[in-house]
Amino acid sequence: MDKYTDPAFILSHLSALWQWLTQKALTIDTLVEMAVIAIGLLIAPLVARPLIKRLKRLLDHHDWRDRLPGKMISAFLPLITYLIAILVLRIGSVGITKYGISAFLIDTATRLLTAWIIIRFTTAMLRDSNWARLLSITAWTVAALHILNLLGPTIELLDQLAITLGGINVSLLLLIKGVIVFTVLLKLASSVSVLMEKRILSLEELTPSVQVLLSKALKVTLLTVAVVVALGSLGINISAFAFIGGAIGVGIGFGLQKVVSNLISGVILLLDKSIKPGDVVGVGNSYGKIQSLGARYVSVVTRDGYEYLIPNEDLITQQVINWSFSDRLVRLKIGVGVSYDTDLHKAMDLIVQSARGIDRVLDKPGPVCQLKNFGDSAVDLELRIWIGDPDNGVANVSSAVRIAIWDAFKEHGIEIPFPQRDVHIKSQSNPN
Template sequence: MEQFTNPDQYAKWLEQAINWLSANVLLIPILIQIVACVAVIIPALLLRSRLEKLLARLQKWKPFLQYAGFRRFANVLPDLAFPLLLVVFVWLLDAIAVQAGYRHNVIRLIASLLNAWIVIRLAAAIVNDPVWSRTIAAVAWGLAALNIVGWLDPTIEILDGLAMQVGEFRVSVYGIIKAVLSLAVLLWVASFASRLFEQRIQKVHRLTPSVQVLMAKLLKLVLLSVAVLFALSTIGVDLTALAVFGGAVGVGIGLGLQRIVANLISGVILLLDRSIKPGDVIAIGETFGWIQSLGARYTAVHTRDGTEFLIPNEDLITTQVENWSHSDVKLRLKIPVGISYNCDPHFAIKLCNEAAAKCQRVLENPGPNTLLRGFGDNSVDLEIRFWIDDPQNGRGNIISEILLNVWDAFKEHDIEIPFPQRDLHLRSGDAPIKIEMSSPQSPPQTPKPDGASQDA
C-alpha cells in the first residue's frame, strides 16, 4: 500500500513506460507506419461523401427492398463509407510496404482491426439472430487477434496436426472447423438465393401458383444440396463414396420413413396435378378454410376463426377433399326458411329473393332464387339459393346477413315464421283423471291404493 503513496514509485513507473515506448514504439519504422496510417485518413475523409451517396442508392434498389436482411444491409452501408475507404487505403499501404521490403506490422494490425469491425457491423445488420451475430463477432475478433500477434498460421498448423486416419480419409480438427464454417456460410447463401429466386418466380404471372411453389421448392432443394456437396468437398471427401451412403439411406427410408416419404411424394403430386393451390378454399373432414401454403410435408389450411391446420399431404391425396375454387371460384349456397301455412308462399318467395339481392357479395347473374321444397309438419319449407364468387371470405357471414334481411322483411309484411307445435288429445276412460297443483314446499302426495287419482 505504501508504494501507491510514494511519489518515487510513480516516477519509476513513468520511467519504465518511457523506456518501453522508446524501445518498442518510438522507433523510426513504427513511427513511419503510424504517420502513414494517419495520412490516409485525409483522402478517406475527402471521398467519404461521394461513397455515401453511391451506397445510399442501394436502398432504392428493388432486390434490397424485397428482403429484410438486404434492407438492413443497405441501411448500414452509408455509415460504413469512411471505414471502408480507410481499410482500402490501409491495405494499399500494407501491399506497398511488402513490395518495398519495409516493416508493416503496425499497418497489418490496424487493417486487421478495421476488417474485424466492418465484418461485425455487416453481420449484425444482415443476420437478425442474436446468437449467430455473437458467433460471427467472436470468430471475427478471434481471427483478427491471432493475425495481429502472428499466431494465425501456427494455430492452423497445430489444428491441422490434430488428425486421425479413417481408412483412406484423414480427419483433422482444422478440417472439421473449416467444413462447419463452410457449410454454415454456404447454407445461408443457398437459403438467401432461394428466397430471391422465389420472389422472382412469384412475379411470373404466366405460371400457376402450384407451378410457382413447385419450382421454388425444387430450386431450394437443389441449392441446399449443392451447398452440402461443396462443404464436403472442402474437407477432401470423395463424393463417389456417397453412393454407399445413398444406398444405406434408401434402406432406411424403406424401413422407417415410409410416411414421411409418402408425404413428400404426395406434396410433389399435388403441385404437379394442380388439384389444390395456395388460395383455394377447401373442406376436408370437419376442417374448412383456405390454403395458406403448400409445404414439402404438409399443407397449411387457415380457417376463419384464425386456427391454422397442418394437414399431411398424404391425407389430401387419399381422402375426399372439397375444393370450392378448383376450376371456378363461383359457389352456390342454400339457406332453409320456413313460413306459416297461413301466409302466401308466392309473396314470401319474392321477399326472400329481395333480401338476398341486397347483399353485395351475392352475384346478380345468376341471381338469387328461392324454391318451395315441401310442406313440413309445422311450416311451408322454402330454400334460398344464391351464388358468390369469393368463398375465401367465408360463408357464415353472408348467410347471417341474408337471414337478417329475411327477418326484417317478414316482420315488415307480417310473414309468420312458425315454430314446432304439438297437439295433445286426452281421451276420457272409465277412471276419472284428477289434476292437482302442489307448491314446491308441500310434501309429495302418496297415491291411493285404488288408483282413483293420478297426477298429470
Template sequence: MFELHAPYEFMLATARSLGAEVTSPWFYLQFGLMLAAGGMALAIGAAIRARLDMTSLAMGWPAPLRMFIRVLIGSASTAAFAVLITLARIVMLNSTWPSRSYLLAVSAKLALAWLVLRLVTSVIRNEFMVRVVSISAWLVAALSIVGQLQSTVDMLDSAGIDLGGFKLTPLLLIKLGVLLAVALWIANLASNFLEGRIRQTHDLTPSVQVLLIKLVRLLLMIFAIALVMGAVGINLSALAVFSGAVGVGIGFGLQKIVANFISGVILLADKSVKPGDLVTIGDSSGRISAMNTRYISVAAGDGREFLIPNEDLITQKVVNWTYTDKDTLVKVNFGTNYDADPRLVCKLAAEVAAASPRAEAHRPPNCLLAEFAEAGMKFSLTFWINSPDGMDAVKSDVMLSLWDAFKREGIRVPYPVRELRIRGGALPVETTVVEVPS
C-alpha cells in the same frame, strides 16, 4: 488413429514462450499501459455515442453506408484503443529496445484487425454470419500477428482419424464448417434474389411459383454442399456408406417425412390446391396461407392456423371452394305455416336474396317449395355469391331480411305444437291434508 505428439510439442513450446515473456518486468509495464488505454478508450467511446444520435445518424443515406457509419461509431472504443496503444508503442520505440514493446505492437495490431473486420462485415445483414466471419478471420489474423499461424495449422492437421484412406482432422472440420457456413449463406442470398424474381413473374400461377422457389432453394443448397466438400478434399464417393445409412433410415423411420415431401412436390405440380384457396379438410376449414415441403398452413380466420401434412391432402377428401370458380352457392332452408301463400313466399324470398349486396346479378336466386311437412311448408332458397369469404355472414343477413319481410306480410313461421288429450274421464287428483298446530 490419433497422433498426439505434434500437438503436445506445440503446446509445450507455447508455454515456454509465455513463461519467458511473463518473467520480464517490461511485460507488466506494457500490461499496465494496455489497461490504462482500455479504460480511456471505453470513456472516449461512451462520450462519442452519447453525443451522437444513432437513430437519426446518416438518415436518408444508402443502407450499406448507413450501416457502415453506425458500426464505425459503435466501434469507437476499439479505434481509440488502437490509436492509444500505437502512440504508446511509438514512445517506447524511441525510449528503449523494440523487443520491450512487443506486447503493445501485438495489441495494436489485434485491435486494428478487429476494427477492420467489423467495418468489412457491416454489409452483412445476418448477425450470425457476422459473428462467424468476424471471429474466424480475427483468430486467423491473431495467429498470424503472433507468428503462430503455420504452427497452429500444422498442429490441427497432424491429429486425425483414418477412415478407410480418408484422414479426418480438426483442420479439415474447421475448414468444412467455415466454408459450409459461407457457402450456405451465399446460396441463401442467391435463392432470395431468385425468389423475388420468380414472384414478380405474373405469368406463373402461385403453386408453380412456390414449386420453382422450393426447387431452386434445394438445388442451390445441394450445389453449395457438394462444392464445399470438393474444395476441402472430401471425395463424394466416400459418402456411399452414409447414403446407405440414410436409405435404411428412410425405410424404417422416415417414411412420413419423405411421403410428406413427395406429396408436397405433387401438390405444387398438379395445382390442385394453391396459396389463397379456401379449403375444407376434415373438420378444418380456412384459406391456405403457405405451402411448405412438409405441410400446408390453413388460416381459419379466427386467429387459429392449421398445419396439415401434405400426405393428408393426397389421401383424404379435400373440398376446394375456389378450385376453378370462386362463385359459391348459398342455400337457406326455412318454413312457413299453411296459412301462407307459397307463391308469395317464394317471391319474397327471391327478392330478399337478390337485394343482398353479395348476390350475383347474372345468376338470379331461386326458391322452391321442398315439402309439405307436419308442422308447415318447407322451402329451399338458393343464390350465388362472388366469393366463399363471409358466406355465413351473408346467409345470416338474408335470413334476417327474410324475417322482416315475413313480419311485414303477416306470414308466420311454424313452431311445434303439442296437444294433450285425456280419454276415459278426468285424472285422479290426490288431496293432501296438512294439519296446522294451534
C-alpha cells in the same frame, strides 16, 4: 499425433516456454510495454463514453438513421473505444522509443486492434447480427495468427491432429475447413434461394402452384449443389459416402414412411394443381383458406384465426372440398318454412328480393326459390344463391340473407311456423 501425448515431448516444450519467459518476456522493456498497453485499454473507455453518447444523441435527432450514412455511423460507434486505444498506444510507442525501449508488443497490439476495427466495421453492415459476429471473430482470429506469425505453425499443428476413418484422414484442420465451407456455402445457397423465390413469386404469368414448385425445387437444388461443392473443395471423394444411401433407404423403409409420403404428396399436389395458395378448402372439420404449401404440410387459416397444418398425405387420400378449384362460384342453400295459410307466390318473391338486396349475392346466376316439401308443420321452401368470394366466409352471407328474409316476412305479415303438438286428455268416468 502420439507425440503430443508423450510426457517427454510435453516437458521439453514446457521447459522451452519457461526459458523464453525468463529470458525475453519477463524483462524491463516487456513490462514497460505491457504497462503502456494496460493504460491505453483503461483510458480508452473513459474517453470514448461521453463521445459515444453525444454521437448517439446527434443520430437520434436526424431522420436518416435508417439510411446508409446512419447505418455507417451506428456501426462505427462501438469502434470508437478501439480507435482511442490505438491513439493512446501510438503515443505510448513514440514515448518509450525515445528512451531506447522496444515497442514490439505495443505495435503488435495496435495492428491487432486495427484489424479488429476493419473487420468489425465491414461485417457490421450485414443484417444478421449473429452471422456478422461469427464472421468477424473468424476473420480476426486468422488475421491475428498472421500478425503474430503463428498462422503457418497453427495450420501445421491442426493438420497433424488427425485420425483415420474408413480410409479417410480426418484432421482437425479438415474439420474446421469443413465447418467454414459448409456454413458459407449453405448460407449463400439459402440467400440466393430467397432472392430467386421472391423473383418467382413476382411473375404473375405463373400460377401459384407452379411458383411454389419452382421455388421449392430451386431451394433443394441450390442446397444440394452447395453440399456437393463443399465436399469436393475439401478433397473428399463423394463415392466414399455411397454406403450412406443404403442406410438412408433402410431408414426410409422403416421410420420415415410418413415423412416421405408427405413429401411426395406435396409434389403431386403442386404438379396436378388441385390445391394452391388462396384456395378455400374443407378437409374434415377444417374449413379455411390455404395460406401456404409446405414440403410436409399445407397451412389452412380459418375465419376464426386458427391455422391448421394438414399433412399433404391427407389431401391426397381423403375427400377434399375445394370451393375455388375450377372457379370461385359457390352455391348456397337456405331453407325457409312458411305457414300453410301463406301466399306461396308472394313469400317466394319476398325471399328472392331479400337475397338480391345482399351485396355478396350474385345477380348472374341469380337467386332462385323452390318449394321442396309439404312438411308436418310448414311448407318447406329452399333459397339457392350464388357467391363469388368464398374466402370471405359462407356462414356470414347466409346469416345476412336470413335476417333480410325475417325482416321482409315481418313487414308483410308472413308467419314462420314452429312445430306444434296437440295433446288430448281423455278422462275416464268413475264407475262408483
